[in-house]
Amino acid sequence: MRLIRDDETGRREGRIVEVEAYGGSDDRASHARFASTLRNRVMSGPPGIAYVYLVYGMYDCLNVVTEVEGKPGAVLIRAVEPLIGMARMRVDRLAVASRRRAARTAVGMAMSRERMASVADHRLASGPGLVAAAFGVDTAVTGVDLCDPRSSLRLEQPPDDPTRETVEASARVGVAYAGDDWASRPWRFAIARHRSVSGRGTGR
DNA sequence: ACAACGATCAACT
C-alpha cells in the first residue's frame, strides 16, 4: 500500500516496504499483552484506524489496527520508500531531531544538520521512528481513519504494478524481552533487498 | 508516590 499525507504544504507519499504484525493478549511482544489501557485501547477497536505511540521517550511509531472490533491486533509500519514530498520529509525529520537540542552544543546541531542533509532520499523513512518523523505523525494521530480518502493521513491501493517482488519474513525487531517463543516468530515482512528497508548499511 | 523500562536512532569507540 501507499502511505499518503496531504496537508496545506502539499503531498507526501511513499510505498510501504517493511511491516511487523502484533497480536492480542497472548502475544508477549504486543502492547495488547496488557489489559485494555488508555494507550492501547484503540488496538481492539475497529480496523483501519491509526495507533501511534511514543517509544524511548523520543520517537513515534505508526501502526494500523487490523482485526475486527473487540480483537486486538495491529501492523507496525517500519519502512517506506519515499516517492513524493521528500523536501518536506527532511524538514519534519529535522524538527524531530531538534527536540534533542538540549543536550547538544551549537556545533553539534550544525553537524547534525549537515548529516541530515546528506541522507539519501531512499533512506528518509527507513525505520519506524523515521516513518513517523518524515510524515509528521505523532500520538495525536491516534484514532484517524487511515482508510478514509478524506483523511490527511491515509492508505491507498496503488495501481496494479506488474513488478513481482519477493517478500521476506523474519523475526520482529527489538522484542527479545518477549521470550524466544514470541521473539522468534517470523512476523516481520519486508521486500527482499529493497534499499529503503530499515537496518544498517547503505548497500541495499 | 516512585522506579524501571521500552515495537529507536545516531554518535561514538
Next chain:
DNA sequence: GTTGATCGTTGTC
C-alpha cells in the same frame, strides 16, 4: 559493537 537521549506507561509499594 556500545551507549546516551528522554518521557509516557506500567508495575510495585
